[in-house]
Amino acid sequence: MDRLRDRLLREYRKRTPKSRATFRRAEKVMVNGGSHTMRLWPPYPFFADSAEGPIVRDVDGNSYIDYWQGHYANILGHNPRPVLREMTACLRKGALHTGFEAGHQIELAETLVRGLGGTGAKVRFTTSGTLATMYAVMLAQGVTGRELILKVGGGWHGASPYLLKGVKYHADEGFEGRESAGLLDDIVRRTLVTRFNNQDDLRRMIDAHGDRIACFIVEPFLGVGGFLPAAKGYLELARSLTAARGILLIFDEIISGFRFCPTGIQTLYGVRPDLTTFGKIIGGGHAVSAVVGSADVMESCERGRGGRGRVQFEGGTFSAHSEYMRAGLTMLKRLAGGAAAIYPGIARSGEKLRRGIEKAFAEAGIPARATGDGNAIVPGSSLFMVHFPRDKSVAYDRPEDVHDDRRSNIALREEILKLALLVNGVNIVHGGGAVSVAHGAKEIDATIAAYGEAARLFKKYLD
């Protein structure tokens, strides 16, 4: 693997001298030379110059078919025309005023509530997924008066202290390991981790701790944990067990919201949580997230409450910025209007990629698996994540398979495949990414060909 890494690094450096120089400068003043760990892959990231639809161009003039697409937010691709038009009109009018209530947020909130089939639900906007899940947990703790939080191993809900546990797989402690220095022991102890899609484990945890658990937070379609759909029975059980024990059920739909249908994926499952968090797509490329919940829960942060009974979910400087709201609304209108073509279309491309990539590696004699498939409830999916199993028994039906290096060759996915695709003009994250509406047949075929090139290289160097 070292020889292959060296070869790819040489090739990448040769193609990206300006990015390299830019990174050297950035390193002097910025932590690790940038602003998001995942964007700072070794040896240095390319620096983006422009982006359009499926393509991002770097400062050296290289083009990449991009599958991270704004951390999966850009379901219409980069710079989608309808949103750009709206933003241009908005800026011409002088929309850079911050700090007032403006009308578009109402329509966006109505859209979110209507999509979930909810009358009586209420929304509060904030500015990141991390904040939305943090406030959802705070609401649950405030409403129930309980202090334990239950989450699944492999579930990523952003970097708030409450939820920074059970994200990475640690060789010795599995999903029980500590994610970060600086977390107070008390908070770490109060977050319990259960196994995704494992009904027995969920039952056991709730039997043992139910009366002290404020909420169970889960992604109905696990994102960073491996692009794995929850089984319908699992979500139904979660609903009934939590309801029986007075625990609030939170669906984190920050990836899955508007990714599979023009609302939350929960409507496909027919399971209604107490609280839902949305982010990414709903901002039309801007910093928007939302907590949506039944009125009785959301009212616990309303002003009339006063005193210790009130959850301080106040909002921040940029909450529901009128420009962001207009962008988000334009995005959601476009998705609703085009849903009949958009969702089956990106799901077909996702399917073509998953199977095409597996075939390309099989032809080179390298075992590889692509997760991201739907299930009996989710008819199709635009997500794909490529893995290299250590042996044939790895089923890829749980996050442990994706994140335990004894089961999957993580370095091959995260470092080598990343570089092998970059030098072939494709930008991925965690071995894959998300198809957008802007990815046409040409890009999908070129992507499968690029994975094929990577497969041939792997064969040459790794045999």
Ligand SMILES: Cc1ncc(COP(=O)(O)O)c(C=O)c1O
């Ligand atoms: C499911 C999920 N929840 C929460 C977050 C955190 O969102 P943000 O990065 O906007 O803070 C993410 C981000 O990737 C996510 O995938």
